[in-house]
Amino acid sequence: MSMLLQLMIKDYVLIDKLEIRFCQGLNILSGETGAGKSILIGAIGMALGERADKSIVRKNAEKATIQLIFSISNNELKEKLLSNDIELIDEDIVMISRSVYANGRSTCRINxxxxxxxxxxxxxxxxxxxxxxxxxxxxxxxxNHIHMLDAYGEKEISPLMDEVKHKYEEYKNIQTQLSKLYGDDRERERKKDLLEFQVNEIMSADLKVEEEESLIEELHILSQFEKISNTMSYSYESLYSGNSREKSIVDELNNIVSQIDSIKDIDSRIGSIYDTLQESLYNLEDITREIRDYNDSMEYNPNRLEEIQDRLELIDNLKRKYGDTIGDILIYKDKIEEELEYINNSEILREELKESLVFVEKDLSDISLKLSLIRKELAKKLERELEDELKVLNMENAAFKVEFAEVSSMANVFSANGIDRVEFLISTNPGESLKGLSKIASGGEISRIMLGFKTIFANVDKVPTLVFDEIDTGISGRTADIVSERLGIISKNHQILCITHLPQIAKMADYHFYIEKTYDKDTTTTNIRRLTYEEQLNEIGRLIGGNSITDLTLKHAEELLNLAKSYKKSII
Incomplete structure (x- = not known):
């Protein structure tokens, strides 16, 4: 069972070093006024994340440190810890530690x-x-109030809650599918128009994968047309035509070949030279013809140059929009064509989903209304039961109401909890208007209200450890007895830490701790210890009669302890 196992405090306000091991059931803490009982509550609050400043650090200490060690059985909590990479100690131990330094800095650790x-x-x-x-x-x-109300009527609520959660999940799933179909009609049409424009723009360009490279090459050639033409003309003339002053290179080489031919039989080595020259002449004649053909094929077309420049500009514009290369652009076109086809097909699916949503929303609305009606009936019952409980707890003028927020449009308020928004309101004095529980000023009142809730919810409440301070404010006699009985009932399913000044409440302790203040020269220290039966008897005697403990008060104390023992046996 989940519970607070240990509280360790070091250098916190008046506490030098303190270690308390708590047990399951009702743990009572008592002591002289001013002994520092509320300091313990403050320490627990600080460890749980309440605001703290450097003033709580004990004089001359570096830091104040509070450590709480819990055993836990709540699987939801275990999953929450593991999802944040916090490993449990021995599978079920959680150690919370918080330090506040003298310079105001603070640190928090879990395991x-x-x-x-x-x-x-x-x-x-x-x-x-x-x-x-x-x-x-x-x-x-x-x-939290709606969950408390549902816990109160768990048998009636649970089956419907399962239906609501299932139907709400279906409702949200359809909404999610619809949103993936580009939201509303206007958004979908905007997306469709954009994709159609992009597809048409790319298709109208009639791109070819290798065309950009060939266009760049052609542009480079056209931009150098004059230089190429002059060079090739000069080369052809020099190789083949010659001029009036000089023969062509081909003629000169032909003449040389003829002369060598006349002497090649004299020396065999000259024959080799002849063969090479003859082959060179043939090659040169071939090259000359190629130059002539190339030169004849050249035609300067300024319109073509402009066409290429315009085409490359179009390709660059498409590349800026759709991809780094023509290949990337064509891949993007295929992708958006598929998306456009999906949108066109999804219009049919969208209509089907819209139709399904109407039916699911109707079902969810019907179940939620049914759940709401049951909650409202339960709320009336809870109002009566809690007011009766508060009267017993000496709050006879208290008025309690479960307020349901007005629902204008159910579709806007659907949740996994249905359609209800719930808040608990209370008035503790005659003539006062109902207000939220957080606006109650008295700690004693809020403790007794919570005690009333916990009594009613004893078997369904999931918070394992309850700490009550000032619960006995303004009560005595039979009311105090009733409060102690309620604590006894709740402690069967919860661990309770309760600070009290009343013997009627202290008598119900399963474990009794005594808080005292000690003085040593200029140092004041708060200490705590668990009482033996004899010490508990004396402490209840002190609570009954003050510091003057007589045989009569001890006898009365023993009687109270025996009554408590009998009562606890009766509620097992």
């Missing part, structure tokens, strides 16, 4: 992993509720 204060606060909601003035507590958060 030695550094965490934020906000994460610590979120996590603490699964572990402990502290009920005192201004303390962290789940009851004060309106977002």
């Amino acid at each position: 030695d992993k550094m965490v934020t204060v906000s994460y610590l606060k979120e996590l603490s909601k699964y572990l402990i509720d502290v009920f005192s003035q201004h303390a962290h507590q789940s009851l004060l958060y309106p977002e």
